[in-house]
Amino acid sequence: MSNALIETLLAAPYVARFGVRLEQKGDELTGILPYSEILVGNPLIPALHGGAIGAFLEIVASASLLAGQSLERLPRPIDVAIDYLRPGRAADVYARAIVNRSGRRVANVRAEAWQGRSGAPVATLHGHFLITPGRTDPAG
Amino acid sequence: MSDTDTPGDLQTLLDELAPLLVDGSPHAVALGLTLVSLKPGLAVMRAPYSADLVGDPESGILHGGVITALLDHVCGLAAFSGFGGQDTPATLDLRLDYMRPAKPGLDVTAEAVCLKSHGLVAFVRATAHDGDINDPVATAQAAFMVTGASKAAQERAVEALRSGQPL
Numbered sequence: 001m002s003n004a005l006i007e008t009l010l011a012a013p014y015v016a017r018f019g020v021r022l023e024q025k026g027d028e029l030t031g032i033l034p035y036s037e038i039l040v041g042n043p044l045i046p047a048l049h050g051g052a053i054g055a056f057l058e059i060v061a062s063a064s065l066l067a068g069q070s071l072e073r074l075p076r077p078i079d080v081a082i083d084y085l086r087p088g089r090a091a092d093v094y095a096r097a098i099v100n101r102s103g104r105r106v107a108n109v110r111a112e113a114w115q116g117r118s119g120a121p122v123a124t125l126h127g128h129f130l131i132t133p134g135r136t137d138p139a140g
Numbered sequence: 141m142s143d144t145d146t147p148g149d150l151q152t153l154l155d156e157l158a159p160l161l162v163d164g165s166p167h168a169v170a171l172g173l174t175l176v177s178l179k180p181g182l183a184v185m186r187a188p189y190s191a192d193l194v195g196d197p198e199s200g201i202l203h204g205g206v207i208t209a210l211l212d213h214v215c216g217l218a219a220f221s222g223f224g225g226q227d228t229p230a231t232l233d234l235r236l237d238y239m240r241p242a243k244p245g246l247d248v249t250a251e252a253v254c255l256k257s258h259g260l261v262a263f264v265r266a267t268a269h270d271g272d273i274n275d276p277v278a279t280a281q282a283a284f285m286v287t288g289a290s291k292a293a294q295e296r297a298v299e300a301l302r303s304g305q306p307l
Contacts, residue, residue: 013194014203017170038170041213042228044293049167050216050231051209058204074196077204081235087289 006066009074015059018052022063029067031060033093033113040090048088050123053113057082057095057125061109064097070134075107080127088122091115097125107131153225154178160297161217168213171206175217180224181254183217185210188247200244207248211236211266211280214252219262219284222254228293229262229284242277246270252280260286 010020018039021032033039033056041049062075097111111125112118155178162168162175162185171193176184187193187202187210195203212234219229242248251273252266266280267273 008196012196012203013192014205015195017192038166040166041168042293043164043166044228044296045289047230047289049165049209049212050234051171051205051212052167054208054212054234054236055203055205058208076241077236077238079235079237081233082231083233084231087230087287 003066005071005074006063009059009062009066014055018056020056020059022060024067027068029060029064029096031056031063031095031097033095035090035092039088045087046090048090048093048122050082050084050088053084053088053093053123054080054082054125056093057097057111057113057123058127060095060113061097061111061125061127062129064099064111065102065107065109065129065131068099069102072132072134075129075131078106078128078130080125083124084122085124086120086122088113089115093122094118102131102133104133105130150180150221150225154180154221157225157297161220162213164297165213167209171209173210173213176249178217178221181218181222181257183214183221183252184249185214185217186247186249189242189245194244199241201241202244202248204238207238207242207268207278208234208236210248210250211252211268211278212282214250215264215266215280215282216284218252218254218264218266219257219282222257222262222264223284223286227286227291228297230287230289232261232283232285234280234282237279239276239278242268242270248277249273250280
């Protein structure tokens with residue numbers, strides 16, 4: 001991954017601690033949150049913590065913004081709405097984001113997290129992020 | 141709250157379950173979240189500042205994920221107590237407004253109020269701040285629901301606690 005800010009994002013102590021990885025295939029970016037016990041919110045169900053899934057979706061949304069254009073700083077979330085569709089099982093979580101619109105200051109992004117089947121998402125996110133585009137935006 | 145419970149009984153139940161509700165959650169423990177207080181429909185939790193939880197090493201600001209988990213958890217506790225402490229609720233949705241970054245070095249406290257709970261659904265609002273609740277770091281609005289899985293988990297929790305068995 002060539003984008004230095006994506007590396008900064010992944011190297012942040014919080015993100016590194018949970019081992020979030022990104023896989024880029026062409027223009028498609030997939031985030032991977034490897035299962036670990038410290039992600040469990042309720043050990044009795046057992047279910048992953050909603051906060052962990054929400055944070056992961058935010059990280060993948062930020063990474064997608066960074067992958068799609070040249071930004072001077074890490075995107076900052078303004079507001080996000082997370083819908084929890086299924087309990088997160090004790091397994092890896094994947095996520096992809098779609099940038100609905102990216103303007104000069106604000107980007108509108110949605111993201112979806114799944115485990116076994118991408119057609120059965122565990123959670124979705126929709127949010128606005130404050131961005132600082134670089135002066136020379138690469139075409140495409 | 142069910143008709144058979146008086147608020148006094150509920151407070152006793154909440155006090156009894158309190159050690160389980162945050163310390164029993166591995167993710168909350170990993171983030172160092174602590175329970176400050178839990179009353180019927182009212183929950184307060186804290187995220188102590190830690191360099192391990194920083195999102196941007198340059199600024200030293202806590203990662204938004206810590207605030208997300210803190211607000212999700214504290215809202216869940218307010219919903220739990222709002223439901224009368226009988227069911228572990230599952231989050232339906234969580235809407236977060238990030239008003240400003242938390243100041244590096246300061247703990248973040250979150251206070252949640254269960255605005256309404258009836259039958260299966262509870263509505264909760266929460267505020268996170270780093271010292272002054274009138275200058276919030278973030279606010280949250282969430283809806284919770286009692287599900288089959290959460291009901292079964294709650295029964296196991298109460299049983300485990302009362303029998304003194306580890307979870």
